[in-house]
Amino acid sequence: MLDQQAIFFMKSIPFFSGLPAADEERLYQLSSIHDYTKGDHVFLRGDKAQSFYIVMGGWVKLYRDTHEGDEAVLGLMTRTDIFGDMAIFNGEIHPFSAQVVENAKIISIPADILKSSTYSNPEIMTRIMQSFAQQMNRLQLENEHLSVMSAPQRVGCLLLQLSGGTERQSQTIRLPYEKSLAASRLGMKPETFSRALGQLKDLGIKVNGDMVEVKNIHALAQFVCSDCSACDQDCKFSGMHQCEGNRSKA
Amino acid sequence: MLDQQAIFFMKSIPFFSGLPAADEERLYQLSSIHDYTKGDHVFLRGDKAQSFYIVMGGWVKLYRDTHEGDEAVLGLMTRTDIFGDMAIFNGEIHPFSAQVVENAKIISIPADILKSSTYSNPEIMTRIMQSFAQQMNRLQLENEHLSVMSAPQRVGCLLLQLSGGTERQSQTIRLPYEKSLAASRLGMKPETFSRALGQLKDLGIKVNGDMVEVKNIHALAQFVCSDCSACDQDCKFSGMHQCEGNRSKA
Numbered sequence: 345m346l347d348q349q350a351i352f353f354m355k356s357i358p359f360f361s362g363l364p365a366a367d368e369e370r371l372y373q374l375s376s377i378h379d380y381t382k383g384d385h386v387f388l389r390g391d392k393a394q395s396f397y398i399v400m401g402g403w404v405k406l407y408r409d410t411h412e413g414d415e416a417v418l419g420l421m422t423r424t425d426i427f428g429d430m431a432i433f434n435g436e437i438h439p440f441s442a443q444v445v446e447n448a449k450i451i452s453i454p455a456d457i458l459k460s461s462t463y464s465n466p467e468i469m470t471r472i473m474q475s476f477a478q479q480m481n482r483l484q485l486e487n488e489h490l491s492v493m494s495a496p497q498r499v500g501c502l503l504l505q506l507s508g509g510t511e512r513q514s515q516t517i518r519l520p521y522e523k524s525l526a527a528s529r530l531g532m533k534p535e536t537f538s539r540a541l542g543q544l545k546d547l548g549i550k551v552n553g554d555m556v557e558v559k560n561i562h563a564l565a566q567f568v569c570s571d572c573s574a575c576d577q578d579c580k581f582s583g584m585h586q587c588e589g590n591r592s593k594a
Numbered sequence: 595m596l597d598q599q600a601i602f603f604m605k606s607i608p609f610f611s612g613l614p615a616a617d618e619e620r621l622y623q624l625s626s627i628h629d630y631t632k633g634d635h636v637f638l639r640g641d642k643a644q645s646f647y648i649v650m651g652g653w654v655k656l657y658r659d660t661h662e663g664d665e666a667v668l669g670l671m672t673r674t675d676i677f678g679d680m681a682i683f684n685g686e687i688h689p690f691s692a693q694v695v696e697n698a699k700i701i702s703i704p705a706d707i708l709k710s711s712t713y714s715n716p717e718i719m720t721r722i723m724q725s726f727a728q729q730m731n732r733l734q735l736e737n738e739h740l741s742v743m744s745a746p747q748r749v750g751c752l753l754l755q756l757s758g759g760t761e762r763q764s765q766t767i768r769l770p771y772e773k774s775l776a777a778s779r780l781g782m783k784p785e786t787f788s789r790a791l792g793q794l795k796d797l798g799i800k801v802n803g804d805m806v807e808v809k810n811i812h813a814l815a816q817f818v819c820s821d822c823s824a825c826d827q828d829c830k831f832s833g834m835h836q837c838e839g840n841r842s843k844a
Binding site for chain 1: 712733740741780820
């Protein structure tokens with residue numbers, strides 16, 4: 345059973361907000377909240393998918409090991425991110441592992457509720473479909489970035505994502521996890537990540553430990569977003585360009 | 595309305611086979627089949643998602659343009675591949691364009707049938723969820739390959755996918771679309787693709803125009819698959835290694 349703070353948090357997430365009262369009540373009753381320490385696993389690849397998860401605080405790494413033992417980082421999840429839901433509808437086995445990389449508070453929701461609610465309630469089904477479509481869209485964008493963008497652009501894109509948006513021209517951003525993890529997340533070696541950060545100096549980026557000062561967020565966005573196809577629904581910086589999708593609609 | 599050949603083809607696809615007779619009948623009645631010429635667009639990014647599609651023959655490229663006009667290829671679809679289904683459940687606007695790259699025969703199914711069937715029929719919903727989960731899994735794998743694999747490994751993986759499997763040790767594979775397209779699909783420049791093909795010579799790969807001779811498919815798989823995390827459900831070559839996911843289950 346969730347406490348008041350967790351219920352308040354859940355209500356703030358579009359996926360859960362405004363559900364029929366009975367569904368909502370059942371969800372809060374059967375869900376539970378857990379504190380995890382850095383290094384803990386939420387689940388391992390191959391585990392039965394008995395729950396799905398929402399991050400209330402901290403960071404969780406989703407990853408798979410290659411046959412040679414290299415780690416491929418599929419995602420870094422933080423506050424309001426949902427994970428582990430896909431497996432519930434596909435074989436009920438988690439296709440990746442989830443490990444806590446910064447102490448985390450995570451809400452766990454039994455898979456059975458999601459499954460039974462989905463079958464009986466088109467409203468919940470629509471939300472799940474939308475959530476899957478958004479996750480798919482994000483994956484396609486990441487794929488595109490790996491294909492089309494340079495290393496400094498990809499590092500710049502991460503800084504934009506970690507920033508507050510375009511409201512403040514100058515910002516200082518704290519890297520919320522280790523640089524080596526940021527590097528794997530972007531599919532590059534740690535030394536490539538550091539070199540790429542260095543190459544952003546001309547754009548007014550200054551690094552001091554895990555603090556990154558961005559002097560001109562618009563200049564950074566100009567440099568990064570020219571090689572991206574994101575539309576308004578994908579990224580808060582896309583408004584700085586005219587989106588291909590929006591052009592078609594016009 | 596579909597002809598007998600198209601109906602036979604549809605029945606062979608797991609997504610459609612064994613549906614309740616009434617659903618199946620309605621699907622065949624309201625679907626239609628179209629011939630497309632190389633260069634034709636099936637839809638443009640931003641178009642309303644009025645149908646979803648199954649390829650019966652030929653090749654279709656899914657892509658998005660970046661703001662600078664570069665093309666990011668999201669997928670190359672061929673016989674039995676389904677596309678355009680995600681948009682039906684998310685905003686009803688196609689988030690990418692679909693263009694025919696080798697003359698194609700494509701079955702078009704009205705979005706409304708899928709949507710209404712899903713709401714009324716848990717069986718169809720389960721299949722859609724599974725299809726989405728599989729697409730997501732494929733995207734995660736591609737993402738991983740872009741992050742972890744070398745260019746020759748990624749080119750080798752494409753050859754394995756285009757091959758018949760591990761039954762025949764030696765095989766000759768025809769590249770089904772232009773090399774420049776294969777290169778963009780793998781997120782590399784055409785010259786990187788050619789160089790990577792050349793680097794596979796030591797593994798017994800010989801290129802002659804669009805024909806590629808693979809002398810020892812097992813040696814190629816050994817070289818490629820060591821840096822991949824795919825399990826049996828993801829890839830026909832994964833059986834050559836012990837999968838992380840399978841280890842956990844054991």
